């Protein structure tokens with residue numbers, strides 16, 4: 001680690017500031033801000049080349065945040081609930097890009113639910129973050145579809161409907177990387193983000209991210225107080241970069257207190273190392289994950305961590321058998337067939 | 351006299367006698383309507399007849415008037431045969447193949463006196479008209495003789511009328527065989543099986559019926575080197591040669607066959623010869639919202655991206671098209687128009703989306719529209735839509751319709767594009783280094799600014815694309831002056847576009863008193879009407895708009911004519927409305943001649959309406 005007077009740079013010579021964006025205009029203390037900071041920290045730490053990333057979002061306070069991170073990457077702040085389609089199009093057009101998409105619980109669980117599920121089905125290579133505050137922040141405090149049943153809000157009254165669980169939705173839609181985190185636990189957010197960036201297809205992070213202005217009463221399951229009190233990690237997580245594969249016993253000794261440790265290999269050869277906190281939880285077990293989530297719902301538990309992992313499905317670009325060169329970079333002679341090809345087709349219509 | 355600019359009344363159509371009754375043959379100039387039940391495979395028989403006539407060198411057009419249903423409802427196939435090259439829809443047809451018992455009575459009632467009715471003698475309670483030529487065919491007997499059983503029976507029944515028509519009109523059997531060979535991709539066994547039935551019927555008619563009607567065909571040489579193709583196939587081919595890379599779509603009649611054609615052509619000729627991998631992706635989206643979203647995402651990233659849809663789908667795309675206009679994203683949308691509002695008449699043709707498409711998006715939007723009128727233009731616009739979208743950085747909507755898109759047209763073979771792909775103002779990493787990058791700054795004064803694509807290695811190339819207010823540096827702004835500046839620039843861009851889109855096609859004749867303006871697939875009916883009107887002493891000039899926004903050609907044309915009929919297939923005269931808004935000072939010259947019943951325009955409707963109006967006028 002380099003120290004000194006000069007600003008610290010990473011292995012590709014970029015400083016943290018190179019990964020930041022404009023100054024946030026969100027409320028002070030908004031959970032979304034802390035997630036933006038973790039995205040910046042992770043991009044810096046992973047030596048990400050800004051031009052290889054695109055930032056995407058829908059509409060909402062959460063969806064504003066791409067303006068506040070990775071200012072040297074292209075970005076697209078799209079329409080309410082439609083980030084998945086825009087991301088799908090962009091990533092099929094240029095499959096060498098990796099997308100970090102930020103959405104809200106309104107943006108995803110209501111207006112965008114259909115696109116959310118179809119993105120997962122297609123396994124578009126994208127880190128899909130929902131900054132989940134159980135409320136519509138930007139439109140000032142209406143219930144979202146992840147709000148607690150029976151919850152009371154100042155303007156919206158009492159919520160008569162049960163919440164949707166976006167992790168359940170992601171798993172049933174075929175997503176191979178499903179995690180839940182709490183924005184008040186930055187370390188966990190960071191480790192999950194790093195692993196998500198190495199995943200083969202869609203990686204979904206449901207990050208509980210309190211709205212201090214409209215939904216932060218201590219009784220709300222989306223509040224800081226509740227999160228701090230109730231967040232129950234299923235595992236201790238640590239991301240292990242590709243060229244840094246320590247021996248199992250070393251991991252246990254150097255990074256963790258005793259407990260069962262599992263190394264999960266990610267698509268790019270890096271690993272995520274999980275130390276089980278809960279005896280029988282296996283993130284490779286889809287039915288088990290759904291079962292555990294349902295149990296958590298019944299018990300009002302707030303479980304966090306890597307809920308489900310499976311990278312056997314090909315990504316969208318792989319399914320389409322695309323040329324190695326991204327479609328956007330193909331030269332004109334690959335895009336227009338020859339005059340002879342046209343002639344042959346014309347002949348077939350004679 | 352009707353008030354200026356008013357809608358012209360449709361005069362009742364006067365039926366002409368089909369057979370002048372003077373014993374003279376009527377050669378290569380009639381229409382056939384084949385009435386069958388959909389889902390029985392009559393399409394093969396109809397296309398076989400169409401192609402055989404085409405191979406004889408006679409100008410033809412085939413139109414499928416079909417129900418929104420998979421099996422069991424009535425369907426009609428119209429074949430227009432015209433040595434003069436008039437291939438518009440014409441009703442009533444002079445020759446009826448009444449092979450659907452359910453509609454037979456009504457179908458027969460439509461025949462003009464002296465027409466021809468071919469029917470099956472197996473039907474009970476059939477009452478024939480005595481002022482038409484009736485020919486009865488014992489269909490069941492044929493099928494028994496040929497030993498046809500089971501599923502294929504209905505299908506082969508359709509080959510019986512082919513044989514009879516071939517005999518009655520004097521089509522050469524070899525052309526039918528050629529047409530069948532084309533249809534079955536030279537699978538000889540199928541050709542033989544179908545040919546067997548055709549020949550059986552052909553012989554039977556020769557031996558048992560006496561031809562009394564005057565209709566005949568004789569070979570011509572007017573289709574040499576031409577092909578038969580649907581507008582949607584032509585459009586897909588245009589896209590393939592225009593370098594489409596990303597297509598996202600959601601199935602909807604009548605646009606589906608365009609994407610079907612893409613799925614057919616792309617894997618054949620757009621795989622990378624070196625690796626065999628795809629240089630394209632076709633994604634079936636979950637709905638049209640997503641289809642449009644993928645197109646916008648891909649267009650922003652630098653792909654040549656398109657979708658194809660029809661009215662209901664276009665409705666769902668409106669938010670994205672507005673975003674595409676404001677965030678300046680190259681994108682191509684084919685609207686194969688059908689009859690709306692709502693589900694409307696999904697299998698019938700219309701030009702009812704003109705206003706909607708032009709202004710699609712909320713707030714101050716104006717979009718670029720292209721109007722192909724022929725299969726050849728479907729191909730050409732399939733190519734240039736991408737050039738325009740990328741050069742102007744905006745959605746381009748190509749306004750085809752069911753008639754043009756799904757029906758089969760003869761057309762000269764398509765020419766290989768003479769111009770290279772035009773990718774517009776895109777800066778590379780080096781160019782950004784040399785001259786800097788200001789996403790929405792109008793450096794050239796044409797309203798069109800420079801863009802960069804994701805993946806550009808120059809960190810100065812990055813920007814956050816957005817639908818929210820932004821200044822010339824693509825930074826969020828709510829300042830009134832920034833909003834105004836940007837919207838004024840977008841307007842400037844639209845003015846620039848006027849000079850970039852395809853110019854209208856103008857046909858002027860000596861002594862023309864009136865002008866006609868139209869778009870798209872009404873072309874054949876208008877040409878026929880103009881020819882007939884000229885013969886009756888009323889010459890007309892014709893300007894066919896091929897794109898919106900219009901340019902000075904259209905303005906000059908209007909200025910040079912006292913009365914201009916704006917012809918279109920919708921209720922409210924949408925093109926007429928647009929033109930009156932574009933040139934209010936000349937609005938009183940523009941007369942709306944519009945109609946919507948789901949059928950293509952006929953020359954008779956145009957002629958009668960113009961004549962009626964002109965006689966009141968003079």
Ligand SMILES: Cc1ncc(C[n+]2csc(CCOP(=O)(O)OP(=O)(O)O)c2C)c(N)n1
Nearest residue numbers: 060061062080104105106107135136137138
């Ligand atoms: C089509 C459309 N409908 C409604 C809106 C208004 N709108 C903007 S943000 C928002 C809700 C955002 O909630 P959420 O996604 O939870 O984001 P948060 O502000 O809570 O982070 C709504 C309804 C819109 N922008 N577009």
Ligand code: SF4
Nearest residue numbers: 027030061137211212
């Ligand atoms: S309203 Fe809520 S979600 Fe929006 S910025 Fe403020 S705290 Fe964050």
Ligand SMILES: [Mg+2]
Nearest residue numbers: 104105106135
């Ligand atoms: Mg929210």
